[in-house]
Amino acid sequence: MPKDFTTLIEMLAFRAEFSAKKVAFTFEEKSVSFAELWQDINLFGSFLLARGLKRGERVLVALPNSAEFFLAFYGIQRAGGIAVPLFPEAGVARIFSFAKLCDAKTIIAPSNLPEKELICFRQLAEKKNISIISVKDSEKSIFNEKFPEIKPDDISFLQYTSGSTGNPKGVMLTHANLLMNIRQMIAGMEITANEIFVSWLPVYHDMGLILKTMVPFYLAAESHLLPTSLRNIHPWLAAIQKYKATFTAAPDFAYRLSLRHAAPHKYDLSTLRVALNAAEPVRAKTITNFEKAFGLKNVMVAGYGLAEATVGVSMWKPGTPNRVDSRGQVSVGALFPDVDLLIVSDQKIQSPNEVGEIAIRSKANSQGYFNNLDENAKLFWKNGYFLSGDLGYIDEDGYLYIVGRKKNIIKRAGVTISPREIEEVVDAISHIRFSAAIGVDKGGIEGEQVFVFAEIRDGEMMSEDNLHEIAVEMTSSFYNHMGFRPARVYLLKAHSIPLTHNGKIQHLLLKENYLNRNLREENLILYPEY
Amino acid sequence: MPLVSENQILKIVELQLGKRNVQKANRLVEDLGAESADVANLIATVEERYEIAIKESEIARIFTSTDLFALVEKKLNLA
Numbered sequence: 001m002p003k004d005f006t007t008l009i010e011m012l013a014f015r016a017e018f019s020a021k022k023v024a025f026t027f028e029e030k031s032v033s034f035a036e037l038w039q040d041i042n043l044f045g046s047f048l049l050a051r052g053l054k055r056g057e058r059v060l061v062a063l064p065n066s067a068e069f070f071l072a073f074y075g076i077q078r079a080g081g082i083a084v085p086l087f088p089e090a091g092v093a094r095i096f097s098f099a100k101l102c103d104a105k106t107i108i109a110p111s112n113l114p115e116k117e118l119i120c121f122r123q124l125a126e127k128k129n130i131s132i133i134s135v136k137d138s139e140k141s142i143f144n145e146k147f148p149e150i151k152p153d154d155i156s157f158l159q160y161t162s163g164s165t166g167n168p169k170g171v172m173l174t175h176a177n178l179l180m181n182i183r184q185m186i187a188g189m190e191i192t193a194n195e196i197f198v199s200w201l202p203v204y205h206d207m208g209l210i211l212k213t214m215v216p217f218y219l220a221a222e223s224h225l226l227p228t229s230l231r232n233i234h235p236w237l238a239a240i241q242k243y244k245a246t247f248t249a250a251p252d253f254a255y256r257l258s259l260r261h262a263a264p265h266k267y268d269l270s271t272l273r274v275a276l277n278a279a280e281p282v283r284a285k286t287i288t289n290f291e292k293a294f295g296l297k298n299v300m301v302a303g304y305g306l307a308e309a310t311v312g313v314s315m316w317k318p319g320t321p322n323r324v325d326s327r328g329q330v331s332v333g334a335l336f337p338d339v340d341l342l343i344v345s346d347q348k349i350q351s352p353n354e355v356g357e358i359a360i361r362s363k364a365n366s367q368g369y370f371n372n373l374d375e376n377a378k379l380f381w382k383n384g385y386f387l388s389g390d391l392g393y394i395d396e397d398g399y400l401y402i403v404g405r406k407k408n409i410i411k412r413a414g415v416t417i418s419p420r421e422i423e424e425v426v427d428a429i430s431h432i433r434f435s436a437a438i439g440v441d442k443g444g445i446e447g448e449q450v451f452v453f454a455e456i457r458d459g460e461m462m463s464e465d466n467l468h469e470i471a472v473e474m475t476s477s478f479y480n481h482m483g484f485r486p487a488r489v490y491l492l493k494a495h496s497i498p499l500t501h502n503g504k505i506q507h508l509l510l511k512e513n514y515l516n517r518n519l520r521e522e523n524l525i526l527y528p529e530y
Numbered sequence: 531m532p533l534v535s536e537n538q539i540l541k542i543v544e545l546q547l548g549k550r551n552v553q554k555a556n557r558l559v560e561d562l563g564a565e566s567a568d569v570a571n572l573i574a575t576v577e578e579r580y581e582i583a584i585k586e587s588e589i590a591r592i593f594t595s596t597d598l599f600a601l602v603e604k605k606l607n608l609a
Contacts, residue, residue: 413567442574446567446570446571446574449567449571468541468544468545469550471545472544472545472548472549472550473548474548475545475546475547475548476548476549477548478548479548484565484567485546485547485548485565485567485568485571487571487574487575488571488575489545528541528542528545530575530578530579
């Protein structure tokens with residue numbers, strides 16, 4: 001059993017001492033031992049201290065999945081700074097905007113960034129008083145023996161959450177938060193040191209970073225990291241087979257992509273104990289189809305989590321049949337140990353089976369958003385609970401179900417409708433890639449009505465009659481399921497519905513794009529013409 | 531090219547109600563199962579599509595897609 005670490009730094013130092021030769025992780029088949037990892041973390045930390053890094057100073061880590069990510073991420077913390085991992089392909093302007101948000105003066109760029117791009121990046125950064133450095137720069141550094149002491153309540157990193165309105169908020173996660181949630185997930189997911197992890201999830205995002213890299217480091221379990229590339233699903237499935245993985249995780253769409261692009265008979269995924277489906281709405285159909293295609297049983301389980309509670313909150317118990325309610329919602333299971341959860345509506349606590357906003361209290365709860373008093377005031381409710389913004393309910397057996405996002409909810413004729421319930425129905429229609437439902441009030445007597453947008457596969461090649469047929473089918477299926485009809489249905493070209501970088505539909509942005517006629521002007525609507 | 535055709539209106543009705551092969555004489559409520567919200571949404575769609583305004587009193591006289599077509603045609607010709 002690992003000892004009771006109080007910081008991630010202590011955990012890595014312990015691993016370097018007692019599991020020195022053990023492989024910490026492989027990236028693209030190259031392995032790094034705990035001793036090597038620790039040595040390079042210290043080297044990079046020394047480099048940062050020599051550059052004058054101050055305690056608590058934020059440093060942006062704009063790196064993709066790579067070995068050097070870990071050196072940068074932990075090197076910053078070793079030197080007393082706060083890491084801010086960031087989607088590396090966000091674009092220069094966006095990276096600078098994050099630097100401004102968290103007042104960072106240093107950005108870590110990939111070591112293999114082409115010289116031309118690096119020069120350009122540095123020139124732009126200079127004007128903003130920001131330095132661009134890379135892990136490679138630390139190669140000739142001299143070891144610093146005097147690293148600052150890191151305490152459990154020190155912030156390890158800021159997890160920026162996208163937010164559907166485009167105002168990113170930096171969730172502050174301390175070492176204590178992270179270690180608590182790591183332990184909660186290990187207990188709740190029944191993870192042991194014998195687990196074999198395979199992941200392509202981005203390490204600049206919480207599920208990929210905490211569940212898929214910190215948990216294996218904590219246990220010194222086998223961990224294989226792949227580049228994040230959804231253009232090609234095969235390396236992921238091939239790695240599961242090659243390494244005989246027992247634990248993988250991905251959002252629903254990655255499993256759907258596998259069903260579409262991979263030939264199941266080519267892969268043996270039978271070693272999997274857990275294929276966690278989380279980070280976006282889980283579809284019952286994906287679970288059934290994936291397990292059937294790949295010959296698995298009770299392996300794909302739904303989970304729920306959010307950055308404000310560090311990451312993991314609940315997961316369905318692997319090895320037991322999933323629970324799906326009458327609305328087609330897949331249960332995300334029972335709560336992890338030491339997580340308290342209430343369902344709240346109009347300040348009142350709801351009974352089992354009643355839908356309301358999910359409020360969470362856990363030792364893994366973040367202290368709030370970095371430098372954001374307004375949002376912090378909205379986040380915290382009372383008695384240590386924070387309001388998640390997610391709507392859900394708990395059934396009589398204590399299992400949690402997620403219904404949707406509070407602010408995306410549609411209120412039609414006094415009835416609350418979750419976009420997801422509609423999207424599940426529409427997504428099942430052939431030729432539809434996926435759909436998004438929003439509520440629109442055009443000011444008429446009919447009040448807020450449901451508008452449905454569906455991306456069509458190869459829609460540009462279809463005749464108007466074909467498109468009309470799909471659109472009619474959408475209204476008809478909608479009616480058969482919901483008992484009323486949508487006000488409008490629109491067929492869109494592929495990639496027209498805005499998504500966050502981790503695949504969540506941005507309903508509010510879609511609504512904005514529709515109402516300000518951007519969809520029309522950018523020629524994204526295939527049908528109808530009005 | 532006429533500004534509105536009977537076929538266009540039929541297509542709008544089909545799409546709005548999720549019905550195939552709607553015939554000119556089909557009654558929106560009795561034959562096609564339209565509910566009041568559907569009629570309101572249908573009118574809103576037609577108003578937006580043809581850039582016209584339809585009064586409450588006029589809505590009351592629409593029973594079939596032919597009625598709707600005639601009303602839209604009249605409004606466009608007057609415009």
